[in-house]
Amino acid sequence: MHLLHTPDDFIAYRKSLSGTIGLVPTMGALHAGHLSLVNHARADNQHVITTIFVNPAQFGQGEDFTAYPRTLDADLQKLAHAGVDAVFLPTPDNMYPRGYQTYITVEDITRGLEGAMRPTHFRGVTTVVAKLFNLAQPTTAYFGQKDAQQVCVIRRMVRDLHMPLSIAVIPTSRESDGLAMSSRNVYLSDEQRTGAVCLSRGILRASSLYDAGERNPSALLNAVADEIQKESQASADYIALNVARTLAPIAVIPSADWGMGDMPHTDEPLLLSLTVRFGKTRLLDNALLPHHLNTRDGLTAVLGAG
Ligand code: PAF
Numbered sequence: 001m002h003l004l005h006t007p008d009d010f011i012a013y014r015k016s017l018s019g020t021i022g023l024v025p026t027m028g029a030l031h032a033g034h035l036s037l038v039n040h041a042r043a044d045n046q047h048v049i050t051t052i053f054v055n056p057a058q059f060g061q062g063e064d065f066t067a068y069p070r071t072l073d074a075d076l077q078k079l080a081h082a083g084v085d086a087v088f089l090p091t092p093d094n095m096y097p098r099g100y101q102t103y104i105t106v107e108d109i110t111r112g113l114e115g116a117m118r119p120t121h122f123r124g125v126t127t128v129v130a131k132l133f134n135l136a137q138p139t140t141a142y143f144g145q146k147d148a149q150q151v152c153v154i155r156r157m158v159r160d161l162h163m164p165l166s167i168a169v170i171p172t173s174r175e176s177d178g179l180a181m182s183s184r185n186v187y188l189s190d191e192q193r194t195g196a197v198c199l200s201r202g203i204l205r206a207s208s209l210y211d212a213g214e215r216n217p218s219a220l221l222n223a224v225a226d227e228i229q230k231e232s233q234a235s236a237d238y239i240a241l242n243v244a245r246t247l248a249p250i251a252v253i254p255s256a257d258w259g260m261g262d263m264p265h266t267d268e269p270l271l272l273s274l275t276v277r278f279g280k281t282r283l284l285d286n287a288l289l290p291h292h293l294n295t296r297d298g299l300t301a302v303l304g305a306g
Contacts, residue, residue, distance in 0.1 A: 019046035058124030152304030202227035245306030
């Protein structure tokens with residue numbers, strides 16, 4: 001497995017390759033969810049490149065950039081075992097050298113949901129991802145469903161800037177009790193970890209209601225809210241229903257100034273998403289409604305396709 005430390009290393013390595021390239025951008029602290037992205041990339045492509053970079057530009061002031069888990073040796077072992085061909089491991093100075101001043105901003109769809117909570121986050125994500133796309137020139141880049149808005153924003157950027165690559169969206173990997181895998185789950189105390197299953201429970205309840213014909217946004221959101229309220233340490237930042245292709249808002253708890261809209265008249269797929277705090281740790285989860293769309297094909301066809 002090649003270790004590429006600088007953008008120049010990456011450019012030289014990329015020039016040596018021909019054939020299809022799968023790119024899996026990560027911030028490290030790899031878990032089974034990341035390895036699922038790698039496995040999809042491995043199955044689809046002649047070459048697989050992973051990047052590990054805790055990107056300072058996507059963390060706001062007071063967020064967990066310094067505390068973010070860094071487990072490089074274990075990550076490299078997992079990637080070698082998964083058959084990755086090369087790993088790009090830049091430093092912040094490599095990526096944002098003195099004098100750096102170019103950023104990419106995607107507009108409307110970054111304003112709600114995570115964008116409302118973390119106003120500079122997506123600008124950092126799109127900037128670093130565009131840089132990684134330029135370096136890797138991948139055939140397909142692989143992203144996880146768990147960061148659904150990130151997928152929509154990246155797809156918008158890819159279309160708007162005519163970037164010649166495909167995006168594959170891979171279903172969220174879950175622990176045996178349903179908790180969505182996340183590098184940040186290590187921050188949870190034992191008690192919080194037990195309670196954190198309320199996110200996936202809430203989603204399951206709302207999905208079942210939707211699949212049984214419930215179309216009242218409040219009924220769907222309240223089903224999730226009920227599960228969150230059962231956990232004394234859990235506090236929801238938002239529980240939201242959006243049109244999955246465009247992220248057009250339908251309803252959110254608590255009501256927020258990033259907008260409320262109408263339930264579509266057709267059975268247009270919806271994105272149900274939520275962020276819940278356990279102490280300082282924010283956990284995200286989401287699902288497409290109807291439930292059967294939460295597969296690679298369903299997610300890739302729908303999320304951010306508007
Ligand atoms: O999803 C992540 O881990 C990050 O946002 C990404 C896409 C690697 C960009 O830093």
